[in-house]
Amino acid sequence: MSYKVAYIDEVDSDIRSFKRSVLLRANTKFEVIVIKPKDDINETVKEILASSVDAIVSDFKLSEEAPTVHYNGSDIIKAILDIREDFPVFILTSFEQDAEDKGSDVNIVYEKVDVQESSKFFDKVILQIKKHKSKIESAEIRIIELKEKQQETPLTMSEEQELLDLDSLVSKSLDKRGFIIDDIRISSNTDRLQALIKKADDIIEAINKQKNL
Numbered sequence: 001m002s003y004k005v006a007y008i009d010e011v012d013s014d015i016r017s018f019k020r021s022v023l024l025r026a027n028t029k030f031e032v033i034v035i036k037p038k039d040d041i042n043e044t045v046k047e048i049l050a051s052s053v054d055a056i057v058s059d060f061k062l063s064e065e066a067p068t069v070h071y072n073g074s075d076i077i078k079a080i081l082d083i084r085e086d087f088p089v090f091i092l093t094s095f096e097q098d099a100e101d102k103g104s105d106v107n108i109v110y111e112k113v114d115v116q117e118s119s120k121f122f123d124k125v126i127l128q129i130k131k132h133k134s135k136i137e138s139a140e141i142r143i144i145e146l147k148e149k150q151q152e153t154p155l156t157m158s159e160e161q162e163l164l165d166l167d168s169l170v171s172k173s174l175d176k177r178g179f180i181i182d183d184i185r186i187s188s189n190t191d192r193l194q195a196l197i198k199k200a201d202d203i204i205e206a207i208n209k210q211k212n213l
Contacts, residue, residue, distance in 0.1 A: 002029035003129055006048050008058040008076060010036050010066040014112075018057070018092075021115050026122035037062045041071045045079045054129045056080060060093035060109075077108065085172035086135075088128035090121075136173050139166045 005022075009015050015034055022030045033051045038044045048056060058073035077089045091109045115121045146155060146163045155163065 002031060003055065003126070004031045004033055004051070004053040005125065006033045006035055006051050006053040006056045008035050008037060008044070008048070008056070008062065008073065010062055010069065011059070011064055014059060017112075017116065022122070025115070025117075025119045027119050028122070028126050030122070030125075037066060037069045037071075037076075039068045039070075041075060041079060044076060045083070048076075048080065049083065054133075055088035055090070055125050057090045057092060057125070060091050083175055086132060087173070088125065088132050090125065132173070136170060139169050142166055143170070 007015065007018050009018070019032050022032055033053055035044065035047050035051065038047070056077070058076045060073040062072055062076075063069040073091045073093075077091060080087060080089055089108055092112050092115060093109060094112055110121050110124075143163065143166050146159055146166075149155065149159070150163075
């Protein structure tokens, strides 16, 4: 098993150092996709998403050799998570406190020396990738089960809510919006409620007719 990891940095020596650490420290094969930051953060994010990687690792400082870049690794990670919720992301820095002071999640910030000296960082990357993939796969399997059941019999309200929740989870993780919601609207508890209201109207009408006899 191998994984694709995007590495965002503008310093060539740091890029080489990260690749070397991957070769020496990682217990699993990684394909490193190097992405240098563009002046426009949106262009950088677009390139990252187009790379179809399993995880993203960004240097915190991105303007040491690129003075026209006016954002940091924390900004990149936030932009990615705004599109793909809970995606495996990590920030590397020479001084951990720098990133934390900028509001970065302490759980995804690592010092570069830790990457260079042990396999623990890469083990963490692998763990987060596997957890992310497993969550999505489990949700997709359950979605298929509920959709197949829906073909045979109407779902209960709790099952429809579960389907909506699972669809939301997958959509937010993969940015695949609304691929189930339209189907739910066609055959939902709202439709059954309308049918129930019609039946109630029919009963009231029948009662009124009886009174007029």
